[in-house]
Amino acid sequence: MGVIDSAWFYEKLSARDASLRDMARFMGLDPSAVSRMLSGERKMSADEQDQIADYLAVPLEEVAAHRRGDAAGFAEKKQAGYQSGGTAPVLPEEPPVKMFTEDDVIYKDGKRWMELEDGTLIEVHPAWGCMKGTLTIMPGVDLTAPADPDWGKVYDDD
Numbered sequence: 001m002g003v004i005d006s007a008w009f010y011e012k013l014s015a016r017d018a019s020l021r022d023m024a025r026f027m028g029l030d031p032s033a034v035s036r037m038l039s040g041e042r043k044m045s046a047d048e049q050d051q052i053a054d055y056l057a058v059p060l061e062e063v064a065a066h067r068r069g070d071a072a073g074f075a076e077k078k079q080a081g082y083q084s085g086g087t088a089p090v091l092p093e094e095p096p097v098k099m100f101t102e103d104d105v106i107y108k109d110g111k112r113w114m115e116l117e118d119g120t121l122i123e124v125h126p127a128w129g130c131m132k133g134t135l136t137i138m139p140g141v142d143l144t145a146p147a148d149p150d151w152g153k154v155y156d157d158d
Contacts, residue, residue, distance in 0.1 A: 004044070005066040009038050020034055026051065035115070044067050102132075
C-alpha cells in the first residue's frame with residue numbers, strides 16, 4: 001500500500017508509555033486495524049490522523065508528514081526540507097531576478113525556454129502560464145474599491 005514511517009509512530013507510543021492497544025481503544029478501532037495502518041497495509045484516514053495527533057499530543061502536520069513516510073517537504077528547487085515546530089528556514093539572499101513575460105519565451109525542441117542575461121537557457125516550468133485566461137474582470141470593476149458597507153447587515157443602526 002503506502003510507505004509510512006512506522007518507527008516514528010511506535011517511538012512516540014513508547015515515549016508516552018502507551019501501547020498500540022491503548023491507542024486503538026482511544027480511537028475506537030480494533031488493534032489489528034491500527035497495526036495494519038501503522039505497517040502500511042491499510043490507509044490512514046484524515047479522521048484517524050487527527051485522533052492519532054490528539055492521542056500522541058503532537059502537531060497534526062507532524063503526523064501527516066510521517067504518515068506519508070517522507071518528512072522532507074516538496075523538494076522543489078531551493079526549498080528547504082520539512083522542519084516541524086521551528087521557524088521558517090532562511091534561504092540565502094539572491095540578487096533580484098528579471099521577471100519574464102510571455103514575449104521572452106523561446107520555443108525549441110518542443111519545450112519552452114527563457115534566456116538569462118548571460119545567454120544560458122532555462123526550461124520554463126510546465127505550470128508557468130497555466131492560469132492565463134481563467135479569470136475575467138468586467139470593465140468598470142475596481143478591485144481596490146472598498147467592499148459594500150451594507151453587505152451582510154442584518155439590523156439598522158437607528
